[in-house]
Amino acid sequence: MECQIKNICCIGAGYVGGPTMAVIAQKCPHIQVNVVDINRERIRNWNEKDLERLPIYEPGLKKIIEECRGENLHFSNEVEKNIETADMIFISVNTPTKKKGIGAGQASDLKWIEASARKIAEYANGKTIVVEKSTLPVKTAEVIKNILEFSNVDQTKYKTQSKSFTVLSNPEFLSEGTAIKDLENPDRVLIGGDNEESIKALVNIYLNWVDETKILTTDLWSSELSKLTANAFLAQRISSINSISALCESTGADINDVATAIGADKRIGSHFLQSGPGFGGSCFKKDILNLIYICNHYGLNHVSSYWIQVLEINNWQKKRISNIVVNKLFGTISGKKIAVLGFAFKANTNDTRESAAIDICKDLIEEGANLNIYDPKVSLSQIENDLFTLKTNNQINYPIESTVTICKLIIEAIKDSDAIIVLTEWEEFKHLNWEEISSLMRKPSWLFDTRSICDLKKAKSYGINVWRVGMDNEKN
Ligand code: UDX
Numbered sequence: 001m002e003c004q005i006k007n008i009c010c011i012g013a014g015y016v017g018g019p020t021m022a023v024i025a026q027k028c029p030h031i032q033v034n035v036v037d038i039n040r041e042r043i044r045n046w047n048e049k050d051l052e053r054l055p056i057y058e059p060g061l062k063k064i065i066e067e068c069r070g071e072n073l074h075f076s077n078e079v080e081k082n083i084e085t086a087d088m089i090f091i092s093v094n095t096p097t098k099k100k101g102i103g104a105g106q107a108s109d110l111k112w113i114e115a116s117a118r119k120i121a122e123y124a125n126g127k128t129i130v131v132e133k134s135t136l137p138v139k140t141a142e143v144i145k146n147i148l149e150f151s152n153v154d155q156t157k158y159k160t161q162s163k164s165f166t167v168l169s170n171p172e173f174l175s176e177g178t179a180i181k182d183l184e185n186p187d188r189v190l191i192g193g194d195n196e197e198s199i200k201a202l203v204n205i206y207l208n209w210v211d212e213t214k215i216l217t218t219d220l221w222s223s224e225l226s227k228l229t230a231n232a233f234l235a236q237r238i239s240s241i242n243s244i245s246a247l248c249e250s251t252g253a254d255i256n257d258v259a260t261a262i263g264a265d266k267r268i269g270s271h272f273l274q275s276g277p278g279f280g281g282s283c284f285k286k287d288i289l290n291l292i293y294i295c296n297h298y299g300l301n302h303v304s305s306y307w308i309q310v311l312e313i314n315n316w317q318k319k320r321i322s323n324i325v326v327n328k329l330f331g332t333i334s335g336k337k338i339a340v341l342g343f344a345f346k347a348n349t350n351d352t353r354e355s356a357a358i359d360i361c362k363d364l365i366e367e368g369a370n371l372n373i374y375d376p377k378v379s380l381s382q383i384e385n386d387l388f389t390l391k392t393n394n395q396i397n398y399p400i401e402s403t404v405t406i407c408k409l410i411i412e413a414i415k416d417s418d419a420i421i422v423l424t425e426w427e428e429f430k431h432l433n434w435e436e437i438s439s440l441m442r443k444p445s446w447l448f449d450t451r452s453i454c455d456l457k458k459a460k461s462y463g464i465n466v467w468r469v470g471m472d473n474e475k476n
């Protein structure tokens, strides 16, 4: 008999769980979707009347929340209760890189996955399909299966209620900032598993809005590995183009022309060739580290060295940019004021995880600069938190309180600054009023455009010195 899903529970109301469940609820009005989280503040924010205060900023998300919340989409802290009533449970908890112990610095910390699996083992009833959604190292499904089968729960209860579990892998390919579009119109949906009936149940959910030809089914491990590999390939393209940006700066070619020229080759394609300050986000670095860890585990050291280079170029690009700022400002930025425009790891998100801005700000602070930071969507407390974490981790020795000002307006950030550094490609930075800006800055003033989005000609015409990633900055 075909399994009809009526009640979904998603553990983890974060950047993946929140938007994914919102879209499932919208496309499947016949399914009740309960998103649960142990974080009380997060759930309170998801239930906020004022939709401007949702915990996640994603274009298109507010509209769906308005439409579905309280109808078939619910956010709560009642983890156990919602596990009990679910036919299908998505695990969307965080899986950061381990800080201590075996695999520290490379392997993912699965403690939140494990805690979720134990809760499911204890509270689920009847036949339950468990879907791993979080980005996971390969073979995590195996860990989840083990916990579900052998967890320390009352086995008699287990038998009388005939609990049974199947585990599927359904990796998320959504990209922050375009999450809703990516979910509504995915390039593909990947489902890995070894139980036909459960796979069919999940396929049926997606068939409510995704064309059958886009739904790929594989075994569990191929699905998990595909997710890591997709992110590693995307990150590799960015490191490749960033490595060539440095060559362009030294030789007089223009990285944007090179990217257009190579991207016109259908075999290469034009996406993910934008040179910038280095990739950030919660996935790329973590997934490559997982890949490196797995390769080393299987003795594939040449393969791991290959992927290590992708991360090294990324770190080098960030460092290279901080050094350029210092060199251009006569070798010292001590006591100088620098306006940092953009702190999110890319535009259209309020997420700062692994943002290049964190490392670049750290370098500039250590060189003694005073930073005025402005980002249109990242909260003041998030920026403070990211920079204070550097201090608590002893990654920085400078008094952040007296050197960093977080500004609500661009003008506030720019006033009396010696330099502007654009780190996130927010739309508003493409249309800055250079006449007004030049009148507010100290002379000689500098603009460092790490995203190639500013009108450099205009800025120059008002006497501002400019530097842009991937061009001969001496000649132009
Ligand atoms: C990524 C993957 O794209 C997505 O499929 C996966 O599910 C999660 O990880 P995300 O981290 O949201 O998504 O952002 P993405 O758009 O991939 O950008 C990652 C980083 O690369 C950003 O810092 C971005 O600025 C940078 N980037 C991207 C570039 O520097 N150049 C580009 O051409 C593209």
Ligand code: ADP
Pocket (backbone or CB within 6 Å): 011, 012, 013, 014, 015, 016, 017, 036, 037, 038, 039, 042, 079, 092, 093, 094, 095, 112, 115, 116, 134, 135, 282
């Ligand atoms: P992602 O980008 O993968 O969605 P986030 O950090 O944004 O990651 O979200 C993960 C969410 O999972 C967090 O809100 C966190 O509180 C939640 N979480 C972690 N462990 C558990 C758990 N055992 N039960 C419920 N929620 C959890």
